[in-house]
Amino acid sequence: MSVSKEFARYVTGLAYGNMPAEVASFAKICILDWLGSALAGADKPPIQMMAQVVHELGGEKQATLLTGGRSSVTQAALVNGAASHIVELDDIHKASIIHAGTVVIPAALAIAEWKQKSGRELIEAVVAGYEVCYRIGEAVSPSHYYFWHNTATCGTFGAAVAASKLLGLCEEKIVHALGSAGTQAAGLWEFIEDGAMSKQLHPGKAAMNGILAALLADRGFTGASRILEGDRGFVRAMSQEADPERMTEGLGTTYKIMENSFKIHASCRHTHHAIDLVVEMVSRYGIAWRDVEKIRVQTYQVALTITDNPEPASVYAAKFSLQYCVALALVKGSAGLSDFTEEALHDPDIRELMRRVEVSVDPDIHARYPGKWEAAVELVLADGTTMQQHAEYPKGDPENPVTHKEIVRKFRAMAADQPQDKIDHFLDVIGRLEQVPDVTMLFAQMKGR
Amino acid sequence: MSVSKEFARYVTGLAYGNMPAEVASFAKICILDWLGSALAGADKPPIQMMAQVVHELGGEKQATLLTGGRSSVTQAALVNGAASHIVELDDIHKASIIHAGTVVIPAALAIAEWKQKSGRELIEAVVAGYEVCYRIGEAVSPSHYYFWHNTATCGTFGAAVAASKLLGLCEEKIVHALGSAGTQAAGLWEFIEDGAMSKQLHPGKAAMNGILAALLADRGFTGASRILEGDRGFVRAMSQEADPERMTEGLGTTYKIMENSFKIHASCRHTHHAIDLVVEMVSRYGIAWRDVEKIRVQTYQVALTITDNPEPASVYAAKFSLQYCVALALVKGSAGLSDFTEEALHDPDIRELMRRVEVSVDPDIHARYPGKWEAAVELVLADGTTMQQHAEYPKGDPENPVTHKEIVRKFRAMAADQPQDKIDHFLDVIGRLEQVPDVTMLFAQMKGR
Numbered sequence: 063m064s065v066s067k068e069f070a071r072y073v074t075g076l077a078y079g080n081m082p083a084e085v086a087s088f089a090k091i092c093i094l095d096w097l098g099s100a101l102a103g104a105d106k107p108p109i110q111m112m113a114q115v116v117h118e119l120g121g122e123k124q125a126t127l128l129t130g131g132r133s134s135v136t137q138a139a140l141v142n143g144a145a146s147h148i149v150e151l152d153d154i155h156k157a158s159i160i161h162a163g164t165v166v167i168p169a170a171l172a173i174a175e176w177k178q179k180s181g182r183e184l185i186e187a188v189v190a191g192y193e194v195c196y197r198i199g200e201a202v203s204p205s206h207y208y209f210w211h212n213t214a215t216c217g218t219f220g221a222a223v224a225a226s227k228l229l230g231l232c233e234e235k236i237v238h239a240l241g242s243a244g245t246q247a248a249g250l251w252e253f254i255e256d257g258a259m260s261k262q263l264h265p266g267k268a269a270m271n272g273i274l275a276a277l278l279a280d281r282g283f284t285g286a287s288r289i290l291e292g293d294r295g296f297v298r299a300m301s302q303e304a305d306p307e308r309m310t311e312g313l314g315t316t317y318k319i320m321e322n323s324f325k326i327h328a329s330c331r332h333t334h335h336a337i338d339l340v341v342e343m344v345s346r347y348g349i350a351w352r353d354v355e356k357i358r359v360q361t362y363q364v365a366l367t368i369t370d371n372p373e374p375a376s377v378y379a380a381k382f383s384l385q386y387c388v389a390l391a392l393v394k395g396s397a398g399l400s401d402f403t404e405e406a407l408h409d410p411d412i413r414e415l416m417r418r419v420e421v422s423v424d425p426d427i428h429a430r431y432p433g434k435w436e437a438a439v440e441l442v443l444a445d446g447t448t449m450q451q452h453a454e455y456p457k458g459d460p461e462n463p464v465t466h467k468e469i470v471r472k473f474r475a476m477a478a479d480q481p482q483d484k485i486d487h488f489l490d491v492i493g494r495l496e497q498v499p500d501v502t503m504l505f506a507q508m509k510g511r
Numbered sequence: 512m513s514v515s516k517e518f519a520r521y522v523t524g525l526a527y528g529n530m531p532a533e534v535a536s537f538a539k540i541c542i543l544d545w546l547g548s549a550l551a552g553a554d555k556p557p558i559q560m561m562a563q564v565v566h567e568l569g570g571e572k573q574a575t576l577l578t579g580g581r582s583s584v585t586q587a588a589l590v591n592g593a594a595s596h597i598v599e600l601d602d603i604h605k606a607s608i609i610h611a612g613t614v615v616i617p618a619a620l621a622i623a624e625w626k627q628k629s630g631r632e633l634i635e636a637v638v639a640g641y642e643v644c645y646r647i648g649e650a651v652s653p654s655h656y657y658f659w660h661n662t663a664t665c666g667t668f669g670a671a672v673a674a675s676k677l678l679g680l681c682e683e684k685i686v687h688a689l690g691s692a693g694t695q696a697a698g699l700w701e702f703i704e705d706g707a708m709s710k711q712l713h714p715g716k717a718a719m720n721g722i723l724a725a726l727l728a729d730r731g732f733t734g735a736s737r738i739l740e741g742d743r744g745f746v747r748a749m750s751q752e753a754d755p756e757r758m759t760e761g762l763g764t765t766y767k768i769m770e771n772s773f774k775i776h777a778s779c780r781h782t783h784h785a786i787d788l789v790v791e792m793v794s795r796y797g798i799a800w801r802d803v804e805k806i807r808v809q810t811y812q813v814a815l816t817i818t819d820n821p822e823p824a825s826v827y828a829a830k831f832s833l834q835y836c837v838a839l840a841l842v843k844g845s846a847g848l849s850d851f852t853e854e855a856l857h858d859p860d861i862r863e864l865m866r867r868v869e870v871s872v873d874p875d876i877h878a879r880y881p882g883k884w885e886a887a888v889e890l891v892l893a894d895g896t897t898m899q900q901h902a903e904y905p906k907g908d909p910e911n912p913v914t915h916k917e918i919v920r921k922f923r924a925m926a927a928d929q930p931q932d933k934i935d936h937f938l939d940v941i942g943r944l945e946q947v948p949d950v951t952m953l954f955a956q957m958k959g960r
Contacts, residue, residue: 238707245713258734263695278712287704296699
């Protein structure tokens with residue numbers, strides 16, 4: 063049986079009723095976390111440019127744009143996918159290096175809204191989409207990632223799966239949808255040299271392409287039956303690995319969405335472990351930053367290569383400064399999206415405290431990277447007290463899971479520009495998503511619908 | 512200077528006023544020939560499926576769909592590009608293996624119609640788009656073609672260039688458009704194993720993606736500045752060749768559109784030389800097929816590997832049967848789209864004549880392939896007369912150019928399902944395109960506008 067056929071059989075067979083309760087709960091957290099990222103990104107210039115293009119092109123009012131108004135499902139997925147990948151707080155799967163939320167969820171949500179699907183159907187589609195794209199991403203890792211943005215390329219299959227599931231496509235049509243998805247898969251890393259906006263184009267476009275693949279398949283449009291493992295297919299053309307069988311190993315017995323990592327702090331992932339420890343110590347022991355004479359952070363070399371910066375000159379650079387992030391967390395007790403401001407960048411207290419931060423490599427910690435992303439933090443107080451804590455994984459990794467409360471707090475920060483009643487509405491609807499008969503109610507309060 | 516920057520400078524500098532008259536005339540032939548292919552393909556099932564999806568998605572009525580009605584420029588380009596690549600009679604550039612017409616022209620035409628551009632501006636955009644995608648295709652040949660459908664991948668750049676030219680983008684924005692085009696470039700050959708409809712999806716989608724890249728760039732959306740030659744760019748990711756400088760060698764001094772080949776006969780290109788010779792002998796000497804006792808065709812091995820088939824079972828297979836094609840040409844005096852019918856497939860005269868066709872490899876001809884695609888045909892008549900002719904290139908290659916009359920005849924056959932006055936209108940408007948102030952008049956007679 064072809065890989066596409068196995069995936070198609072898995073997708074048609076997946077049912078909310080057979081899903082463990084924690085998987086459905088976890089999917090709801092993914093959707094909430096995604097929505098927060100998309101709301102926080104919607105007003106950023108690249109997303110506004112894209113929304114302007116979409117409004118100019120026009121389309122049936124099928125699905126909500128988080129930038130305002132509605133458009134066709136393909137164009138709504140384009141804008142919403144792009145919006146969710148700009149503040150860099152979206153979820154990530156370490157093994158496949160895919161930000162699945164940014165592709166699978168906008169595609170699923172657009173179709174679910176258009177076809178007035180239930181919350182349970184949305185959850186099924188998201189779980190299926192994550193599963194398929196994570197499996198494809200793992201099979202082409204690590205070589206694929208050198209040239210290709212896995213989120214975009216592998217994500218296209220995930221979006222096609224999510225859309226196909228919600229459209230109720232049969233096995234045969236899902237195979238065709240995967241064929242049309244794979245032959246549209248694109249997204250080169252070259253943009254990173256310029257910091258160009260392709261970073262946002264990629265997930266949005268992958269979501270759009272996945273929907274197009276599913277809509278075409280629904281009409282009978284055919285695609286390659288062996289797009290993944292075929293001689294001139296995705297895996298052989300775009301990676302050095304050649305183990306396509308790995309893609310379907312244990313398929314149907316796993317819920318890979320549960321391997322997802324969330325980002326709580328609005329900074330580089332390599333600063334998160336240290337921030338976690340500082341936030342915990344501040345909270346547990348009621349430490350005032352003025353009493354701290356020395357902060358020693360030990361971690362692995364890669365973390366320092368990327369984040370050892372005692373003089374960050376911009377808010378963006380501050381997110382990649384371990385010294386800044388640790389000092390910020392000590393002063394504010396958090397390091398969320400609303401903590402990284404121009405004001406905080408120049409805050410003399412934080413700048414003063416940064417001088418007391420010492421960063422270094424610990425050989426044992428370094429030896430365990432990248433299996434573990436560890437840090438140890440030691441605080442030396444003015445009264446001579448010394449406190450030490452150590453973390454093996456940053457908060458939000460499956461091994462150090464985030465609490466529901468923390469995700470809600472993060473969501474409120476991400477959605478801070480929205481009216482309070484709208485934030486509450488989103489939290490309410492997603493909180494009881496499995497009971498929602500029609501997901502259009504999620505957007506009932508969006509302007510311009 | 513980056514490759515994209517050089518291309519951008521070339522594109523902004525290109526002007527109808529500086530173009531040799533034969534280039535503009537040639538571009539008009541490309542447009543006419545493309546339109547014929549698109550009209551002939553518009554009613555085919557895959558194109559109808561795609562048009563249904565596009566109608567469902569909706570969009571501003573910016574550009575004409577050759578399937579009827581109008582839609583947004585992106586979606587019109589999608590449908591029209593796909594329509595033009597299904598009857599397999601569209602133009603081809605041998606050195607880059609690109610059917611540029613199917614991508615560049617639908618993109619250019621959609622924007623030109625939307626923005627009510629003149630015929631001269633349309634010609635400029637088409638010439639620029641062909642130039643850029645041919646140059647990119649040559650630079651990544653032959654390795655790219657193993658996995659990737661050059662028409663789709665390289666064509667995306669051509670579509671972006673054509674759209675950018677018509678939108679009047681500055682150099683800097685064209686660089687961004689090329690960046691966004693390259694990072695969307697996709698299209699795997701894997702579909703060929705199933706004969707899947709991706710063949711049509713590819714050019715349509717490339718046209719759509721190119722337009723999207725240009726529209727985004729127009730709004731200030733950025734892309735990779737070195738998308739072609741960069742370390743993680745198009746050439747290194749998707750080919751084994753690494754000679755990006757070749758792309759811009761002599762740029763501005765060439766009109767590569769003039770290297771275009773046209774297909775006059777509706778069959779496999781490897782049957783065209785023999786058909787040409789038979790048609791010419793029939794026409795010149797007034798030969799009646801009943802008087803022909805033997806037809807000997809000598810050619811290169813590849814031609815026979817693909818087209819030696821004495822018993823084709825379908826109209827499609829007949830187009831890949833050298834014996835059938837030669838017999839058809841002898842009976843009908845042509846081998847156009849309207850000659851390959853179910854009726855002609857079972858025509859006892861043609862079937863009888865096929866038994867008199869002998870095909871073989873000529874070692875000298877074989878040795879000169881693929882530089883030349885040659886054939887020699889010998890007719891032995893009942894009265895003992897023997898006639899021989901030899902062709903070095905099939906008709907329609909730049910070395911054996913097609914006449915304007917032949918292209919017009921082909922167009923009339925391709926558009927045969929359209930009302931006569933509409934066919935005449937298309938021929939009239941394209942014939943005097945350089946004098947047309949607003950290309951929307953081309954579609955004045957389309958239904959549903």
